[in-house]
Amino acid sequence: MTEEHRRKKTSSEMTRYAPTDLRRFCCTFIVIFLLLAGVTTLIVWLIYRPHRPHFTVVGAAVYDLNTTSPPVISTTMQFTVVTRNPNKRVSIYYDHLSAYVSYRNQQITPPAVLPPLFHERKTTVALSPIIGGAMVPVSLEVANGLVMDEAYGVVGLRLVLTGRLRWKAGAIRTGHYGVYVKCDMLVGLKKGFVGEVPLLGSPECSVDI
Structure with missing residues (x-):
């Protein structure tokens, strides 16, 4: 070779x-x-390792609840919700938050848009959104149920908050996560009453992320 x-x-x-x-x-x-x-x-x-925030309803007020024209309801309500960030190292950004009220799994208010919220570590923030103010179509079952519960003096309501959140740890920020907060409560409400209504207990909300 x-x-x-x-x-x-x-x-x-x-x-x-x-x-x-x-x-x-x-x-x-x-x-x-x-x-x-x-x-x-x-x-x-x-x-x-971020932990879920905690939400608790501590106050409620009803300024209007008109069920005289079924199958349409008009109501204006206000809720005071306390949210706590239990994390020692992680802050939370809330974006695109909105809130509405439902009764017997049917929405009785239009969604109310809430301002963005930055939640510092180990802090507590109170929110007091006013919800409603517009006519909402409902089923006859819902309208009749509200009339009967008002006559009895106890109404079961659900406050729902939805939106997106981001975790912040130092210079690190995560992407967006959907958040769904569900607050079931019983309020003492008689027909024709306007103003702050008693909460039967201080219900803690369930939080899904």
Whole structure:
């Protein structure tokens, strides 16, 4: 075998194996990078591990509740909701918050848009949204149920808050997560009464993220 033939053979082998080696190197690099990124994310999560915020209804007022024209209801209500951020290292941004009231799983107010909220670590914030003020179509069952509950003096309502939140830990901010807050309560309400109504208990809300 001549020197020139040997050189051509070596060059051919290098050309044949170089792309394979390059692909193997790229795959190895990507796997190592993903492993390091996963480990880093897990460590950050274990350190900061955000807990769900807590919501509690502490006050309610009814300024109007008109059920005289079924199947349409008009009502204006106000609720005082206390929300607590239990996290020591994580703050919360709330975006696109809205609230509405339902009765027997049927919405009886239009959604009320709430301003964005930044919730610092280990703090408590009170919200007092006024909800309603417009006619809402309902079923006859809902209209008749409200009339009967008002006559009895106890009405079961559900306050619902929906929106999106982000967690903030130091310079790290997460993407958006949907948040759904459901507050079931019993209020003492007689027909024709206007103003602050008693809450039968101080219901803590369920929070889904």
